[in-house]
Amino acid sequence: MYSNGYIFRYAGIMVVLVAAVLSAAAMFLKPMQERNDAVDKMQSILSAAGFEGVDAKNAIELFNKNVTNMIVIDPDGNVVNDFTGDSKENSKAFKLNLKEQLYNKSMSRPFELSIYVVNKNGESVYIIPLRGVGLWGPIWGNIALKSDYRTVVGVTFGHKSETPGLGAEIETPIFEEQFPGKTIFDENGNFVSIGVIKGGVANQPETQQSHVVDAISGGTITSNGVSAMLKNVLESYEPFFKKQG
Amino acid sequence: MSEVKQEKEPLFSAKNRKLLTNPLNLNNPITVQVLGICSALAVTAKMKPAFVMALSVIVVTAAANLIVSLLRNGIPPRIRIIVQLVVVATLVILVDQVLKAFVYDVSKQLSVFVGLIITNCIIMGRLEAFAMSNKPWPSVLDGIGNGLGYGIILMAVAFMRELFGSGTIWGLHVIPKSFYEMGYQNNGFMILPPMALILVGIIIWIQRSRNPQLVEE
Secondary structure: OOOHHHHHHHHHHHHHHHHHHHHHHHHHHHHHHHHHHHHHHHHHHHHHOOOOOOOOOOHHHHHHHHEEEEEEEOOOOOEEEOOOOOOHHHOHHHHOOHHHHHHHHHOOOOOOEEEEEEEEOOEEEEEEEEEEEOOOOEEEEEEEEOOOOOEEEEEEEEEOOOOOOOHHHHHOHHHHOOOOOOEOEOOOOOEOOOEEEOOOHHHOOOOOHHHEEEOOOOOHHHHHHHHHHHHHHHHHHHHHHHHHO | OOHHHHHOOOOOOHHHHHHHHHHHOOOOOOOOOOOOHHHHHHOOOOHHHHHHHHHHHHHHHHHHHHHHHHHOOOOOHHHHHHHHHHHHHHHHHHHHHHHHHHOHHHHHHHHHHHHHHOOOHHHHHHHHHOHHHOOHHHHHHHHHHHHHHHHHHHHHHHHHHHHHHHOEEOOEEOOOHHHHHOOOOOOHHHHOHHHHHHHHHHHHHHHHHHOHHHOOO
């Protein structure tokens, strides 16, 4: 009763109509979504620095008040771009796409990285944005270092689609609270990053204990992803830390 | 076909009201039709995401039922499942985009699950079983009814899980501090998905013991 021609016409028109509706919706809603992403980024940076009670409403205000500098560096540790007075949201450091930069790094092409300097109770805290891969999709976060560029003040993690209850636990306080006080360099000044390990931190050699945290049971691949992300991103900052320190 | 008769019926005739109320109890999509269990396990650890999920499913089932019912005489039967899928997928993407733009926090928590609405058997089930052969208005009611039936169970499960798992209701602490000082502890098992399955099982048990006609021989 329906000819093949009708079926093809029907499917064709349907597909074009649906595409038009979806593109229109995406275009119309994009500014609001980008705004939300930016606010979320600010919240994450501020929480890593140890600010409490940051929500979507006060994030912008707190960010503008407490972020004192936003630096872009090259892999040799040279400062390429300092924050210069204009809107913090539009600064080069805030707009830098870490995913692209890390891709450039993996392809051995030149790349740039950003650092946020946040004033927390009169002390400068350095926030480094992180990005890596988990089990199902990207994971990301921020790690805050003291002005010695060694000691961790705090971290926040996020993920796109890790398994709820297992890998997704990386964004819970229980996991994140393990990081403050850990160090990313050993006593001799060698870069060691922070490892997410099985078997319990207490069972590690004493010299190792300040460079490891407990992994999540059942979330092995996500945990390994966090380890790899920390190492991959932080090692690119080593020249910068050495130059500053 | 009773379609001719329905045309003269008032908007909320007894028959149409039944479309709304039946899925709440005797034909509940979760506890009787046993559809949509997967998402019921996933989003019910807290009430707020459960509520948003329920709302999204109500909107999507109602809208999908309406659209498919309007198109039902033009849809070539050979590609009807594809057409239904396209309608549902489009609506789900729209819901996802709107959530991202207006309730970012919730959309972050629901990120994975919103995509799962597409695979929610309730929606495809209602399209195939009802909207393809009924007029638009009864289809909308059927969609809302089934969405509500899904939502009620979701909220009931989420209420129990949040209360005993986190000691909160809708994010507010309700179990007084003195209880914790006396040694009361939140039940961590409540947070985990298996507990949702057990709670759904308990709800089914209660429901069947009160409605003997639901019990199979």
